Amino acid sequence: MAYETIQFSLEAGVARLVLNRPDRLNSFTVQMHGEVAAALDLIEADGAVRVLLVTGAGRGFCAGQDLADRAVSPGGAAVDLGQSVERYYNPLVRRLVALPFPVVCAVNGVAAGAGANLALAADIVIAAKSAKFIQSFAHIGLIPDSGGTWILPRLIGQARALAITLTGVPVPAEQAEAWGMIWRAVPDEALVEESEKLVAGFAKAPTLGLAATKAMIRASGAHTLDEELDLQRDAMRRLGHSADYAEGVDAFLNKRSPVFTGR
Numbered sequence: 518m519a520y521e522t523i524q525f526s527l528e529a530g531v532a533r534l535v536l537n538r539p540d541r542l543n544s545f546t547v548q549m550h551g552e553v554a555a556a557l558d559l560i561e562a563d564g565a566v567r568v569l570l571v572t573g574a575g576r577g578f579c580a581g582q583d584l585a586d587r588a589v590s591p592g593g594a595a596v597d598l599g600q601s602v603e604r605y606y607n608p609l610v611r612r613l614v615a616l617p618f619p620v621v622c623a624v625n626g627v628a629a630g631a632g633a634n635l636a637l638a639a640d641i642v643i644a645a646k647s648a649k650f651i652q653s654f655a656h657i658g659l660i661p662d663s664g665g666t667w668i669l670p671r672l673i674g675q676a677r678a679l680a681i682t683l684t685g686v687p688v689p690a691e692q693a694e695a696w697g698m699i700w701r702a703v704p705d706e707a708l709v710e711e712s713e714k715l716v717a718g719f720a721k722a723p724t725l726g727l728a729a730t731k732a733m734i735r736a737s738g739a740h741t742l743d744e745e746l747d748l749q750r751d752a753m754r755r756l757g758h759s760a761d762y763a764e765g766v767d768a769f770l771n772k773r774s775p776v777f778t779g780r
Contacts, residue, residue: 522549524574525556530567530720530779532560539575542627544583550605557612567779568719569616570712571639572623578648581630584657598659606631606663613638614735617728618779619719623712624648624690624699634663637672640731641715642699644690645708650698655685671738672698723761724779 524535534556536543560566573579582601613620613635622639629651636642636650644650652669654661661669661682669678673696681688690702703711719727729752737745756762760780768775 518552518555520552520556522546523552523556525552525559527559527563527566530565531716532556532563532566532569533716534569534571535574536572536579537574538583539573539577541583542577542580542629543573543575543632544580544586545605545631546583546586547605550609553609554612557609560616561612567618567722567724568716569613569618569620570623570716571613571620571636572712573625575626577626578622578624578628578636579632580627581632581653602662606635609635610638610664617732618724619727619731621712621715621719623708624650625705625708627651629653631663631665634661634665634668637668637698638664643701643703643708643712643715644693644699645705646690646702647705648690648702649687650681650690650693651685651687652682653685655683669698672696721777723759723765723775723777725759725761726756729756 520537522536522538524533524537526533534553536549536553538544538546538549560569619641620639622636622642624636624642624644625648626645627649628636628644629649630653633650633652652661652665654665660666665682666678669682672678673681677696680686688696688698690699693699694702701711733745733748733752740748761777764777765775
């Protein structure tokens with residue numbers, strides 16, 4: 518497939534997806550949503566993928582929705598934003614969260630509106646120190662969609678979540694790291710190297726165990742401790758029969774580097 522609004526590649530177990538509308542700060546259009554969905558189709562169909570890296574082209578990560586693309590509906594009637602969220606943004610967040618391997622987001626610049634919350638849907642977020650996270654919905658009379666009202670209080674607490682969503686004040690990357698909103702803020706010139714180092718490690722890691730860890734941590738808030746202990750028992754039983762576990766133990770006992778296959 519020829520892409521116009523993204524760059525996409527699959528190589529050596531690593532999927533790379535670059536939002537590529539730099540002149541519009543990589544804001545989403547219907548076309549971009551379609552191309553991202555097509556790329557995720559390929560990722561989900563390719564059993565060799567073991568990590569996804571998402572980033573943006575140019576000076577920004579993603580400014581959210583391109584308002585010029587969805588500002589009005591035919592005839593000038595008010596656009597159904599709920600339909601836009603249901604058709605495009607909600608499926609995208611759900612797919613990113615459900616991928617059975619780590620999703621790394623390298624935030625190279627401003628991440629605003631839905632762009633900020635899509636970044637936070639990744640499993641690991643690493644950002645350039647010049648990057649900012651902006652819940653810009655407050656400035657246009659909307660609510661933080663794309664998971665924003667759910668994920669923000671869980672990451673940074675209700676007080677901070679309310680403050681940044683009601684005011685729309687930008688959160689610099691280093692502040693986001695200090696609050697626990699993201700994992701790391703790194704010098705701008707180190708972002709590519711650090712994110713590539715992460716995905717290279719994940720491409721060789723025991724993917725089944727990472728996928729189970731990701732899924733269980735994300736779902737743990739809905740369980741009691743007793744329920745979680747039972748789920749841990751079941752996961753350990755299943756993973757204990759995996760080829761990755763056998764390889765890890767054999768490599769440890771024989772003092773060699775493991776070669777995991779993700780199975």
